[in-house]
Amino acid sequence: MGSLKEDLKRQIIEQLNLEEVSVEDIADDALLFNDEGLGLDSIDALELIVLLEKYHGIQLTNPEEGKEAFRSIDTMAEYIRKRKAD
Amino acid sequence: MNKPEFYISAASTISHLPTFKNVGFSSVIGPLEANSVLITPDYKGYIEAGLLRRMSKILRMSVACANDCLEQAGVEQPDAIVVGTGLGCLQDTEKFLNTSQTIEGLLPPTAFIQSTHNTMAGQVSLTIGNHGYNMTHTQNTLSFEHAMLDAMMLLQEGDSHILVGAADEYIEILTEIMAQLAPGQDGPMTSGSSFFVLSKERNEQALAVVKDVATIGLVEDVQQNVGDFMADNALTIEDLDLILYAGKDNFPGNAVDYLALSGIYSTASAFALHYAVDVFQTDKKISNVLICNSLRKSNLGLMLVRAVEA
Numbered sequence: 001m002g003s004l005k006e007d008l009k010r011q012i013i014e015q016l017n018l019e020e021v022s023v024e025d026i027a028d029d030a031l032l033f034n035d036e037g038l039g040l041d042s043i044d045a046l047e048l049i050v051l052l053e054k055y056h057g058i059q060l061t062n063p064e065e066g067k068e069a070f071r072s073i074d075t076m077a078e079y080i081r082k083r084k085a086d
Numbered sequence: 087m088n089k090p091e092f093y094i095s096a097a098s099t100i101s102h103l104p105t106f107k108n109v110g111f112s113s114v115i116g117p118l119e120a121n122s123v124l125i126t127p128d129y130k131g132y133i134e135a136g137l138l139r140r141m142s143k144i145l146r147m148s149v150a151c152a153n154d155c156l157e158q159a160g161v162e163q164p165d166a167i168v169v170g171t172g173l174g175c176l177q178d179t180e181k182f183l184n185t186s187q188t189i190e191g192l193l194p195p196t197a198f199i200q201s202t203h204n205t206m207a208g209q210v211s212l213t214i215g216n217h218g219y220n221m222t223h224t225q226n227t228l229s230f231e232h233a234m235l236d237a238m239m240l241l242q243e244g245d246s247h248i249l250v251g252a253a254d255e256y257i258e259i260l261t262e263i264m265a266q267l268a269p270g271q272d273g274p275m276t277s278g279s280s281f282f283v284l285s286k287e288r289n290e291q292a293l294a295v296v297k298d299v300a301t302i303g304l305v306e307d308v309q310q311n312v313g314d315f316m317a318d319n320a321l322t323i324e325d326l327d328l329i330l331y332a333g334k335d336n337f338p339g340n341a342v343d344y345l346a347l348s349g350i351y352s353t354a355s356a357f358a359l360h361y362a363v364d365v366f367q368t369d370k371k372i373s374n375v376l377i378c379n380s381l382r383k384s385n386l387g388l389m390l391v392r393a394v395e396a
Contacts, residue, residue, distance in 0.1 A: 015194070016140075017140055047196060050193065053192050054189070054191070054192075
């Protein structure tokens, strides 16, 4: 799980072009869409959906699932693990 | 009946020469050297980091120039934002098309969202929270002149201050298709952005007066059309202290080929307008300037400007 979270952080930085953020800056439990976390917005949410398909082969079609899955790195990693186990 | 005149209260340009925040640049710049690059400011001073990260070159240039202009003019919210662009957001268009050819499944949305021509005007309005008229004109090499005409009509209808500008960006494929884009021109293709605050009334910030703007299509004789335009403004070509022209035309007197300074892009006439504004600040002997945009021979754009003191 540790390496999946690291990979996710790297992928998010690249996909969202977070020029001044490093892997170390993103806490596993930081809220991605909160100004005290990464402060992402709705366009970033679409980019995260693309990221899930591009790097992990997972299609997210239910918006309610996305709301929970994209809360933090922890929840994203958990969502990926669960979908891959299904 | 006298034609209404309008005032340029602020001007800002990012180009391949040191034009940004550099009053007096017209007296120190020379022709572009081969392999010149865009000279950009530190965008973080003009654009919020959260927005900056997903902006392409043309968006960064446009938003920085627009914000600089509003600051210069002391105008918090313009009544309208009008932008001209010949080819729009090429970097994002190219990125989106490339990914659509190489990626199967979902495509990243940002490049697609930002690939439309009106992204510059939209991003400027989002940056400053403006809810006024927001328009983008794309009319090939006359895009900036059309934006100016739109802004002038809005001022006649009662608006006070309008942010009007132009931007175009270079991507590599333009060099390959230059013969079709700018037939007969042989300078380097470049990127550039120029923004202005155009005001109805003269104020302390007034830098220049816009007397007239015209666009003419299917042009066969540039000199004849210039003569007619001057006559329409009760002037002759001999009354001009400076003519800024695009490329190959021959004009008498003090004439400067502005494409040698700006490089070639569809809205380079906006660079020429800022050059004229800057000349007025540095050379008080110059009163009347004509910008003659014949970048494409069949499309003629004419802008007549004069010094505020004249």
